Amino acid sequence: MNREELQDKINSFGIEVSFAESEVPTQFLTPEVSSENVHALISELKNNSDTNFDYLFCQTGIDFPDHIEVLYHLRNTQNNSEIVVKAKIEDRENPSIASVSDLYKTADFHEREIFDLFGVKFNNHPDLRRIFLDDDWEGFPLRKDYVDEVNIVEL
Amino acid sequence: MSVKELHKATQSQEYFVNMGPQHPSTHGVLRLLLTLDGETITKVEPHLGYIHRSIEKMCEKDSYQQIVHLTDRMDYLSCHMNNEAVCLAVEKGLELEVSDRVKVIRTIMSELTRLSSHQLWWGVMGMDLGAITSFLYGFRDREMITDIFEETCGARLTMNYNVPGGVMFDIPANFQTKVKEFITHFRKKLPEYDQLMTNNIIFRNRTEGIGILTKEDAISFGVTGPSGRASGWSNDIRKSHSYSAYDRVDFKEIIRTEGDSFARYKARIDEMWESMNIIEQLIDNVPEGSCREKTKAVIKLPKMEIYQSVETARGELGVYINSDGKKNPYRVKFRSPGFSNLNALNTMAKGGKIADLVTIMSTIDLVIPDIDR
Numbered sequence: 001m002n003r004e005e006l007q008d009k010i011n012s013f014g015i016e017v018s019f020a021e022s023e024v025p026t027q028f029l030t031p032e033v034s035s036e037n038v039h040a041l042i043s044e045l046k047n048n049s050d051t052n053f054d055y056l057f058c059q060t061g062i063d064f065p066d067h068i069e070v071l072y073h074l075r076n077t078q079n080n081s082e083i084v085v086k087a088k089i090e091d092r093e094n095p096s097i098a099s100v101s102d103l104y105k106t107a108d109f110h111e112r113e114i115f116d117l118f119g120v121k122f123n124n125h126p127d128l129r130r131i132f133l134d135d136d137w138e139g140f141p142l143r144k145d146y147v148d149e150v151n152i153v154e155l
Numbered sequence: 156m157s158v159k160e161l162h163k164a165t166q167s168q169e170y171f172v173n174m175g176p177q178h179p180s181t182h183g184v185l186r187l188l189l190t191l192d193g194e195t196i197t198k199v200e201p202h203l204g205y206i207h208r209s210i211e212k213m214c215e216k217d218s219y220q221q222i223v224h225l226t227d228r229m230d231y232l233s234c235h236m237n238n239e240a241v242c243l244a245v246e247k248g249l250e251l252e253v254s255d256r257v258k259v260i261r262t263i264m265s266e267l268t269r270l271s272s273h274q275l276w277w278g279v280m281g282m283d284l285g286a287i288t289s290f291l292y293g294f295r296d297r298e299m300i301t302d303i304f305e306e307t308c309g310a311r312l313t314m315n316y317n318v319p320g321g322v323m324f325d326i327p328a329n330f331q332t333k334v335k336e337f338i339t340h341f342r343k344k345l346p347e348y349d350q351l352m353t354n355n356i357i358f359r360n361r362t363e364g365i366g367i368l369t370k371e372d373a374i375s376f377g378v379t380g381p382s383g384r385a386s387g388w389s390n391d392i393r394k395s396h397s398y399s400a401y402d403r404v405d406f407k408e409i410i411r412t413e414g415d416s417f418a419r420y421k422a423r424i425d426e427m428w429e430s431m432n433i434i435e436q437l438i439d440n441v442p443e444g445s446c447r448e449k450t451k452a453v454i455k456l457p458k459m460e461i462y463q464s465v466e467t468a469r470g471e472l473g474v475y476i477n478s479d480g481k482k483n484p485y486r487v488k489f490r491s492p493g494f495s496n497l498n499a500l501n502t503m504a505k506g507g508k509i510a511d512l513v514t515i516m517s518t519i520d521l522v523i524p525d526i527d528r
Contacts, residue, residue: 058490106377132204
């Protein structure tokens with residue numbers, strides 16, 4: 001399945017997605033979806049027999065000035081096709097999004113990492129705690145507005 | 156663990172043992188909180204972060220050349236592949252094609268790194284199970300590779316040999332001779348590994364049928380590298396997303412179906428033979444050419460996103476770079492293999508005995524800086 005076919009397929013799911021238009025073609029097909037619809041889309045991508053993205057190989061967050069993005073890199077282990085789903089969370093104060101740990105077990109650690117470093121709350125995650133930092137750590141270090149008093153990076 | 160769970164647990168016969176953070180078989184500072192029922196493990200809960208250095212945050216302040224130097228502090232046994240991953244990503248962003256010479260040199264160095272990593276793993280795995288001799292055997296053979304690295308790039312560990320655009324220096328004149336000497340030596344010595352451990356009845360009893368991971372779980376947990384391939388999942392990045400010179404060599408992807416500790420052990424042993432095959436195919440055919448393409452002193456990537464993965468000794472290492480057009484990346488993410496592999500430990504160890512946990516941990520080959528980053 002090539003990119004156009006995959007894009008048509010995703011549009012046929014009936015979930016509201018948008019595909020970013022950019023001058024430079026992106027490495028992977030990148031559907032963007034709101035944080036409410038992300039679980040439905042990824043669940044469809046995984047369970048639909050035509051797409052069958054059964055391997056979540058990378059999950060991460062990015063902090064932008066007005067929103068937080070959670071990225072899901074998915075791969076089909078049969079034909080090695082890949083896709084990146086971007087979920088936008090508008091609320092930077094109390095960001096929350098549905099967990100995909102029921103679909104991919106690897107999301108357990110990855111979501112804990114994003115929670116730890118970005119403060120994104122994953123609903124329905126079985127055990128959402130900080131993974132690297134202490135439980136009483138204040139702030140979320142990978143956010144751009146995080147102030148580190150020691151600031152080892154700038155030393 | 157919540158207070159409720161703790162209360163419930165203290166009412167039963169279960170008890171807790173902290174394994175680590177200072178424990179010889181965790182190979183670094185990893186704390187495992189074990190829930191035990193007698194000697195049977197009911198839950199393994201890894202506690203991470205003892206050496207979390209926030210490398211991803213540091214990358215946001217560094218130039219692209221500097222990022223390369225941080226990556227070999229992650230998985231220090233696969234440092235060459237880690238460097239290569241970042242270099243390939245930056246080159247992809249710059250649309251810079253490196254010479255064939257660089258590709259071949261990188262492939263040879265990566266395979267040597269894989270060999271040395273597996274040798275160390277084999278040595279310490281034997282020691283974890285009580286066989287001291289294997290440690291000495293592993294280090295004896297590893298020394299030859301370390302010497303080659305020292306001559307090539309001046310470092311025995313954390314070699315910063317790759318730079319965006321090529322390699323830092325050309326290979327020394329005696330590089331080929333030394334590598335061939337090593338291959339001849341190691342082809343004789345690798346069967347000794349089998350004699351000492353693989354065919355040892357005690358070793359077989361301690362590994363066969365222990366810590367089984369099914370293929371479905373391996374994919375769901377994202378257990379890559381030899382650990383995932385031992386569960387029957389073909390996930391070799393060198394085959395599926397070929398990079399450097401892997402498309403011009405002929406090698407087998409080692410796949411086993413048992414999914415137990417012995418399969419993971421044997422997968423690595425067989426991988427060492429394959430690594431030697433790859434090196435032998437390339438060592439006499441290093442093409443002429445420049446070993447380093449010229450890049451600007453300050454590399455700026457256009458506004459773009461790049462993902463590049465390589466096969467390290469532990470599995471798939473992914474580098475995600477989000478660039479906003481400045482000289483520093485906006486966000487860098489390392490998808491480290493150890494992090495995902497560790498996630499599956501609970502599934503593998505649950506229901507087994509506490510003594511087998513050491514075996515399982517050895518066979519998924521944990522490197523803690525790779526997990527904590």
